[in-house]
Amino acid sequence: MDKRFVYADNSATTKISDAVLEAMMPYLKDYYGNASSIYSLGMDSARAILRSREAVAKAIGAKTSEIYFTSGGSESDNWAIKCAAEVGAAKGKKHIVTTVFEHHAVLHTCEYLEKHGFEVTYVPVDEMGLVHAEDIKNALRDDTCLVTVMFANNEIGTIQPIAEIGAICRERKILFHTDAVQAVGNVEINVAEMNIDLLSLSGHKIHAPKGVGALYMRTGINLPNFIHGGAQERSKRAGTENVAGIVGLATAITEATKNIPEKQARLSKMRDRLIAELTKIPESRLNGDPVKRLCGNVNISFRGIEGESLLLSLDLEGICASSGSACTSGSLDPSHVLLAIGLPHSTAHGSLRLSLSDDTTEEDIDYILSKVPRTVEKLRAMSPLWERILRDEDIDAE
Amino acid sequence: MIYSEKVMDHFANPRNVGEIEDADGVGEVGNAKCGDIMKMYIKVNDGIITDVKFKTFGCGAAVATSSMATELIKGKPIEEAMKLTNKAVVEALDGLPTVKLHCSVLAEQAIHAALSDYYTRQGVDPKAILGDCPPADMCEI
Numbered sequence: 001m002d003k004r005f006v007y008a009d010n011s012a013t014t015k016i017s018d019a020v021l022e023a024m025m026p027y028l029k030d031y032y033g034n035a036s037s038i039y040s041l042g043m044d045s046a047r048a049i050l051r052s053r054e055a056v057a058k059a060i061g062a063k064t065s066e067i068y069f070t071s072g073g074s075e076s077d078n079w080a081i082k083c084a085a086e087v088g089a090a091k092g093k094k095h096i097v098t099t100v101f102e103h104h105a106v107l108h109t110c111e112y113l114e115k116h117g118f119e120v121t122y123v124p125v126d127e128m129g130l131v132h133a134e135d136i137k138n139a140l141r142d143d144t145c146l147v148t149v150m151f152a153n154n155e156i157g158t159i160q161p162i163a164e165i166g167a168i169c170r171e172r173k174i175l176f177h178t179d180a181v182q183a184v185g186n187v188e189i190n191v192a193e194m195n196i197d198l199l200s201l202s203g204h205k206i207h208a209p210k211g212v213g214a215l216y217m218r219t220g221i222n223l224p225n226f227i228h229g230g231a232q233e234r235s236k237r238a239g240t241e242n243v244a245g246i247v248g249l250a251t252a253i254t255e256a257t258k259n260i261p262e263k264q265a266r267l268s269k270m271r272d273r274l275i276a277e278l279t280k281i282p283e284s285r286l287n288g289d290p291v292k293r294l295c296g297n298v299n300i301s302f303r304g305i306e307g308e309s310l311l312l313s314l315d316l317e318g319i320c321a322s323s324g325s326a327c328t329s330g331s332l333d334p335s336h337v338l339l340a341i342g343l344p345h346s347t348a349h350g351s352l353r354l355s356l357s358d359d360t361t362e363e364d365i366d367y368i369l370s371k372v373p374r375t376v377e378k379l380r381a382m383s384p385l386w387e388r389i390l391r392d393e394d395i396d397a398e
Numbered sequence: 399m400i401y402s403e404k405v406m407d408h409f410a411n412p413r414n415v416g417e418i419e420d421a422d423g424v425g426e427v428g429n430a431k432c433g434d435i436m437k438m439y440i441k442v443n444d445g446i447i448t449d450v451k452f453k454t455f456g457c458g459a460a461v462a463t464s465s466m467a468t469e470l471i472k473g474k475p476i477e478e479a480m481k482l483t484n485k486a487v488v489e490a491l492d493g494l495p496t497v498k499l500h501c502s503v504l505a506e507q508a509i510h511a512a513l514s515d516y517y518t519r520q521g522v523d524p525k526a527i528l529g530d531c532p533p534a535d536m537c538e539i
Contacts, residue, residue, distance in 0.1 A: 304455065305455065306455055307457075309409070309458050312409055312458045326432070326433045327433060327456075327457035327458075327459075327498075334433065344431075345431040345433070346430035346431060346433075349430075349433040382415050383435075384426060384437040384453045385430050385435050385455035387453070395430045396430065396431070
């Protein structure tokens, strides 16, 4: 098979789509006015932001007034969590419920709050990577001010029972935030029906540029500001608006939510082909639930090899992917998500995540399938750990 | 994080990969939990390391440092191999990202472990010659 370039890391970021770029261009070139300015060039920008706000609201079943643009998912998470904590603290409620396998934008924010007098309960997930609503319910206390649970996991793609958790929180009158960065455009989301109070989303995961996102804040919830300064975003989020980025986000989210069932059908077919073929490799396993899973997520561990060398080898073949190995997580431990679902360190080190998007083709899948098994074999042939696995030694006993 | 061209070359085309069946010394360092294991095989003749092979489970830097370390000691007298430092391996690779420096330490230790095994097989106390080796099973060195 001829060498080709296959981008299979769409959970990390995506390529800006042609439609998004086209929609953004006027605001990068001709309509550069500050949306706060009174002249017509400024008002053009203000109108573009308003239209974008309507589009983002529509995509998730929110009201226009409930959308605030931010710099991305991490800012939205920080705003929601820190400021909900501040509101809680004022009422003497300093307990937060989350899960062990959140994105670091949530986990590290919670850890920060722990250093500032808050208590956080990290609810475990099961071996399939699913949170049980019952466990969230059991973790609630009289002084719980916030529940934050991700909509879909970024590494293993598992989709959480958000509506169920939302209903529990609403009944107990506890704020419910969800990081939906990976879910938007892949799963139908309706914040009103799902009883979501706060939702974070990001542009660059859905073919908009990096550096733009939004926080949905349900009517009646009036969190304090996180970024202080000017009166932008109805005085809730300071900073001259990234007009082109906001227009890009609106275009992208409209595209992404236009026909989710069709996208799910197309991508899950390719996803399941990858899973079926790659798990034929000896000593491999699928990480995460096979069904309650993002349509474009594949996460497989290959015992006896290490993720970073797998990624580098695949890169030499033109394939971009990611891994949860320690070497790629930037720490000494492999991915907290893979450890949370019970994988031993050695197996977590050998994980491969392939994440598909609308740009992925069947030919890309063919190419991946022609390269991954051979690459795994090559790395195993030079792995002293693989020798021990073949001898049936307990490699995790150390 | 950026790898030098030399690192990528040694990763993509590792030198001296494999095993030596009748090796005179074999050393293995690292562990599965940390995500890197290096195994070195040496063949010694008249005090010269005539052949060396390695097998590595680990990241790109682990493979590249193993490969470079074998090149640096192949054909050299044992005394010279003993003095090989992780710094020399790093320099030969045109540098390593800071977070990957421990891989080069592991390469140095793998060679020491193989030499230590060689001396033990010769009936010589390796400690008297090589000194105490630092523990090789820490994830961060």
